[in-house]
Amino acid sequence: MRILVALDKNPYSDYVVRLVAELAGNTWAHVTLLGVETHVSPGELLDSQSAKTAGENAVAAVLDTYREAFLGFFGETDSPYGRHTSGYKLIQEKKGVVNLVYPEQHERKNLTVKCRAGNASREILAEAEQIEADLIVIGCDPGTDCKWEGHADICGKIVKNANCSVFVVKEEKKPRxxxxxxxxxxxxxxxxxxxxxxxxxxxxxxxxxxxxxxxxxxxxxxxxxxxxxxxxxxxxxxxxxxxxxxxxxxxxxxxxxxxxxxxxxxxxxxxxxxxxxxxxxxxxxxxxxxxxxxxx
Amino acid sequence: MNNEQQISILVLDDEPVVCKRLRPILEKKGYAVETFFESEEALKRFKEKPFHIVITDLKMKGLDGMQFLTAVKELSPDTEVIVITGFATMETAKESFRKGVFDFLAKPFKLGEISDIIQKAEVKVRGRIS
Missing domain, CATH: 3.40.50.620 (HUPs)
Structure with a gap:
């Protein structure tokens, strides 16, 4: 199973990460944590994510904290995602797509962290296609317009156009x-x-x-x-x-x-x-x- | 068994659609494939002829997948077992690895994903026999 987790800086992304960690804990799915930088051009993405220039507000830095939270769900010995290492290098996969690459973790399953530049819904859908996702998980505030930065109705666009199932997560609950x-x-x-x-x-x-x-x-x-x-x-x-x-x-x-x-x-x-x-x-x-x- | 030898795969899943999807893809890749819907029958066949790779579901009537993989590993420790399950839990994943499975794959999955795993299992099998 391959799960694409679309994350932004809003609080709902925190419980999206927790929910996906629980699901991944059961399924040992390959997981991709994706952030989208909407304010920079694809050619500027790599430089824009540098900790020296952008600091902790960079999408990459935010994704790094989500990765920590995700891995925190697992024990050191039980994790299918390997050892809990920190410190990443930014490696450009292609223009407009940057991977956060961590030290060797000896993992059984992949936990990929990456950042794309461009239109959020388009980039999320492109990533889902690329990794052949079985499920996209995305957060959204309940009963309001989507608060994804710079764009209205990102979740709606994802749901309308995705080829795979989409879980729009609005609250932390255990449905009966x-x-x-x-x-x-x-x-x-x-x-x-x-x-x-x-x-x-x-x-x-x-x-x-x-x-x-x-x-x-x-x-x-x-x-x-x-x-x-x-x-x-x-x-x-x-x-x-x-x-x-x-x-x-x-x-x-x-x-x-x-x-x-x-x-x-x-x-x-x-x-x-x-x-x-x-x-x-x-x-x-x-x-x-x-x-x-x-x-x- | 040598590197020219055809790799044999036993697929066990009580959902016919899974066997139906997997069999033609694997045969096209050159594997000798046998599919089973019932674990007792699959085990009977495995006792007659050990397979290089076994792909098994966990939740089945009668002998469940965990019991089946235990029996397979006892009969043929070198057989690489890939567990596929629609009802995955942390416990079943951990137990599967404790019992020596090659990989644990939750449904749904794309054919490309399981093909990659089988290919890696094949490399391991061939590495052992070369």
Whole structure:
């Protein structure tokens, strides 16, 4: 599993790091911590991140503190990410992309720290493509516009355009249940597996919510829900199904999000894609009070 | 076994889709692949013929993946075992390494990721026999 963690200087990034550390503690995933410097040109990135010129406000320096926090989650002997070494060199991977390279750690799994220059959403998506991420995790303040520096609605843009699943983290909580909304029958194996890992992480129950349109729940969706339910029940996960009207989905999501984690399967054939036209989906994700997981 | 010898891989996962995805990719790379959905059957086959590399899920009905990998390592300590799991925990990861697995991979993963791991396991296997 490869997880891309998009980080900025806002406080929500602190608990994004903690959440990813917990998930990585279970999954031993390859993890990339990514920051984006939006105010410098790609050609100036390397110089701009130098501790001598930029000090502790440089994105690289901030990422270094996040790396410390991430590694702090693991014991010295148990960490799949190797010994807890400090002190990094800035190595340019290519124009506009700089890696923070640490002393040899003898790690089993990669913890990569890097900084990109440019438009935040574009660079995050480019990195996700490059590393073939299975999951992007990004923080956002609840119920407000995204506070990523210099850009509005970064999270919405990531959710709309990413090829992999995206976890928009808004608060630190342990959901007791994961509500998975489904309106089509094309559900990727990767998305089912990602839910498995989160159910394991949170010790959560699972509610599979079928979303009906004006004509009711499509028979193929009904069948798919049944097969997904069988899959989870046979693996001793407490799961059940329910069907809701698509028109009331917004209020259902708002209610569920108070205590649970809301996940939505958003495929190409998704009716949810129509309910939340690309623009509205971004808005829903950005303005939601609670974390949202978009499954692909 | 020598460096010209075809590397054999046993894949065990009770989710048919995993075996279905992996088998053609691995065969295309020149490995001799056998896939199993049930651990008892896989173990029976392994007793008949040890494999160079084993890829096994953890959570399965009957004999689970941890028991299976223990049996494999007892029967053939040189076999490199790669654990893949949809329900990963820190404990299962640590226990897997204590039992001598080559790598631990949580689902979901891209085929490129597991291919890289298998390639590294192959290097280790060939290094041992050369």
């Amino acid at each position: 249940m994961i509500d998975c909304c489904l309106d089509h029958d094309t559900v990727s194996q990767a998305s089912i597996e990602l839910i498995n890992q989160l159910v394991t992480l949170y010790h959560a129950d699972l509610e599979i919510i079928g979303v009906a349109d004006a004509k009711g729940l499509k028979s193929e969706v009904d069948r798919r829900m049944a097969s997904i339910l069988d899959y989870y029940v046979s693996r001793n996960i407490k799961a059940w199904v329910k069907v809701v009207d698509g028109l009331s989905l917004n209020s259902i999501i708002a209610q569920a999000a108070e205590k649970n984690l809301v996940a939505m399967w958003m495929g190409k054939e998704s009716f949810l894609d129509k309910i939340f036209s690309k623009q509205r989906l971004g808005k829903l994700v950005t303005s939601a009070e609670s974390s949202v997981l978009i499954l692909r």
